[in-house]
Amino acid sequence: MNTTKSPIVLIAGHWLGAWAWDEVLEHLAAGNAQATALTLPGLDPEDPARTTRTLGEQAAAITDVVTGLGGPVTLVAHSGANFPVSLVLDRHPELIHRMVWVDSGPVGPGSVFLPGFPEEAEDLPLPDFESLGQQASLEGLSEEVLDRFRTRAVPEPGPVLREPLELTNDARRNVPTTLVCCSIPGAQMLELARSGHPMFAETSELTDVEVLDLPTGHWPMWSRPADLAEVIAAAAG
Known part of the structure; x- marks a missing residue:
């Protein structure tokens, strides 16, 4: 890997903090990449206000890290990080050199991650792996990795799951984008986007x-960390 041209900011999906990227960060560092992983508000187990954190607070935290790095960054979003990151893209497209979606993609205006999630529920714990595996592929994850996932997972704050996404700036769709397709092949994902599938409709608007x-499961930072780091470094450089 060559030295990258833009700093890299990594954001993992639901239940995860910066720790989820440890192996990817090691590979990026070996290639002289400047990379930072972020734990979103609401996913720090020590935060006393954890369960009340909002998408707006998460987006603001990402923006603070990005501006602190002093220039357009390569922003990497995995899975459910797509909600706060879509908000950052809408508010500050000029801060993003390239967007990298890892088994994920941009979200459209008015989207809600978990419609009907009860108002009285403070948060959503990591489901049992049998249930989770029906929603997202666990391919490539060892028992050791699953144990670490279970031990370190932090319940997802309720407001993040209930809030509709307010997007108004079409410039977000013009940011150069890399889609890293893991549990769904790229050709299938593009076909779903073209057919108007709500989960992928915003992808069809990218310019x-x-x-x-x-190819692997939904958590490639654990199942194929070296390969994922190579893809991210190439996007950044």
């Missing part, structure tokens, strides 16, 4: 997009 297949 500058590269699609890369990295």
